[in-house]
Amino acid sequence: MNELPQQLVNGLLLGSMYGLVAIGYTMVYGIVQLINFAHGEIFMTGGFGALTVWLILPGGTTLWLALPLMIIGAIIVAVTIAVGAERFAYRPLRGGPRLAPLITAIGISLALQQAVWAWYPGATSSLTFPEIPGGPFHFGSVTIQTGDIFLLTAAPLSMAILGYFVMKTRTGRGMQATAQDPDTAKLMGINTDRIIVVAFALGAAFAAIGAVAYGLKYGEVNFRMGFILGLKAFTAAVLGGIGNIYGAMIGGLALGLAETLATAFIADIPGMQQLGGQSWADVWAFVLLILVLLFRPQGLLGERVADRA
């Protein structure tokens, strides 16, 4: 069991990436009660946005210099797509039958995936993402890869900024009000249409940061990376209590830990030798989602009743 500290760190790192993407799900759901299936793909386009910036920068630019530009590029791409999707695919259907926006979300998700696959040069297979130079860092028995340094700093920082934004700014308080009661919020002079756009944009921005972290962590981006990661991020959002932005981060961390520990240690349980390892990681994450829905559908932090239909 001496690899336990290492696995805990791995789980927390993975989890903070899930958390960054989960914020998008939870914010949009909290305000318009819509699962934005396309969010995973918005995350993916963010990764490609960052890669594009890296590729058009002159060769020889150091990554430290390029990284802020890459983040900005990722955010611009992801936010543009998210806001466009909201404007053209979700807003016209608001107030219509419940199934309609879910189906358009599926359509957008498919279209985005295929558009990147077909039109981004070379995206039919995985594309290499730049790596941060420098060796891994050792702290006792724990090793942290250089690629994870970004995640380690970006995740808490973005959470702090988000917390400040939602709690202290006028728009943030408008978001809280809209989430609580859209009609009353409208009566109080809040432009709820604008608030919804802001929620989509913020979610996309955090997904874009998550995508940059993904690229640095795994050294590649590909057109399918949003699908499973989106599923897991949604699981994280549910786990933390959907609609609760701190819940998203905590759910992400919990899911990351659970997945890493299951992958590493489940094979040690007698009778389950063959069910460990990376190839089962997704399955365990999904089993966790089912268990959470079964026993605590309101999530770890969610005081909101999950069924508000």
Place this chain on the structure above:
Amino acid sequence: MTTQTTTADTPHTTTTDERTGLIALPPHIARATATAGGALTVVSAFLAWTWTPAFPGDLTYYGYPGGLQWLVLIGGALTALFGLASYGIKGTRWLVPAGADSAIKLSALAAFVTAWYTVIAISVQLGGVINLEPGGYVVALATLAALIGALALPFERPQLLPADPEDAGWDQFKHRAGNQWATTKAAFATGPIAPARRLPGYAEILIITAVLALGLTVFTYGIGTEYDELFLGFLMTAGFGFAALNKAGLIARVSLLTARHRNVAMIGAFVAAAAFPFTQSDDQYATIGVNILIFATVALGLNIVVGLAGLLDLGYVAFLGVGAYAAAMVSGSPSSPYDVHLPFWAAILVGAAVSMIFGVLIGAPTLRLRGDYLAIVTLGFGEIFRITVLNLDGTSGPDVTNGSNGISSIPNLNMFGFDFGAVHTIGGFTIGRFANYFFLMLLVTLIVVVVFRRSAESRIGRAWIAIREDETAALAMGINGFRVKLVAFALGATLAGLAGAVQAHVTYTVTPEQYQFAHVVPPNSAFLLAAVVLGGMGTISGPLVGGALLFLIPNKLQFLGDYQLLAFGVALVLLMRFRPEGLIPNRRRQLEFHENEEAPATLTKAGA
């Protein structure tokens, strides 16, 4: 009866606006041009359009229409017929119970689009208009004349509000575009359908038979189209032609008849479908036929879940996979880890039962919550099913499913001494392997149709619809929401498992790659959902038609290839925005989606 007389009867339309067409021509000239253009189109289909047989279909003969010429001929004939009917000529009036003018416009459009597509395709493929024979020019001009005439037919203009001059440029533009769209829509609008004289029962059944025979012919033609151009032309002619018949009111007439003789119509439809293998000389198109049936049947099963109960299931293909794998494992395949060979009836029951168990396992925790949770959990289940099946290969997990190689060499069925793998000769017709399975699958389709119909009209079906419309109100009425939803979900899973058990035998092999969320080959979850949405949620014929179309289009149009899924995603979004009720709308759903548009119409009527 012409539209003019109909409109003259109704008082509220006597407004000051003059009735003109989209193109300014005197009405009688327009009508004559359209009719004559249609007739000339028919004649021109008998001419040679090009000098060389290099263009597929060989359009070089005088007197013998070939390939695309037949399609143009049909479009022209429809235009001419509707044109004659609009003159009120005796014997043609039954063609246009809802007025002829919109039907003329659409059938002229059908002929025009197909003819011009052909002419342009000839010029582009063979390099220049020089390759056209005089017939090519004649058909182009004739269809153009018919279209101009048709568009010049007068119609009742909607009352439009002029744009507010104080608006910003963009708003003015939007307003004007909206007005133009309203005008165009009005140009294709139809009057009320004239009531039909009741025919004796046998005559009505004869009509149904004729319609079904026509349907089979059209469908068989579509499956048998041999080159891309012909299939595209087929889609254009069939699409606009169908719209023309619909505008003429004929579709409504026929659906009234089928509603009156539902059982006859249903049995007739299945007899027509069963006749399909007899129209084929080899097994090539029977393969497509059986795959369409599998896809359409699974889509129909999904329609119970999505269309009736309103539960969005995004991993439906996984239940098909569960059924297929379960049946394959007990089929006596050498690569199955279990050395059992159950008879087919037992295998199909195993497939259905295992699917049902998974349906309950997935449904029970999620159906207590809001519908959105179900969507994402089923999406996850679809993916997890694939990953698990891949992992259970003996190296990264216990050996159950043989990993990515799948379970192969599933033996052919043998029921009552009838070997499904062998070629049989029935009454002089050769029935190959896939045709045998086609009949078997047709039986499964019949089961699913009957289950759909019976359950939709039972107490539980009404409960599903109530839940779909307003869950809170339904619960207040004493419906046990969770139980009713679970029944729908598990029933959908069971039917998919049933189809999966047959599918495993049809394809010889089941592999995890067959059961993905989105993939270029149907069936997969995204295509299934698209088939339901495109066809019409909550109807029986909708998913069948949608499934057939969504299978044929990628199958026939190979050049779409890489962009198929992209086109699909965009099509889903556009469909939900502009025609959420699908091709064959459920009446109730149509009203629900177009509440706002219908309401003012009734109001003005009451106010006038």
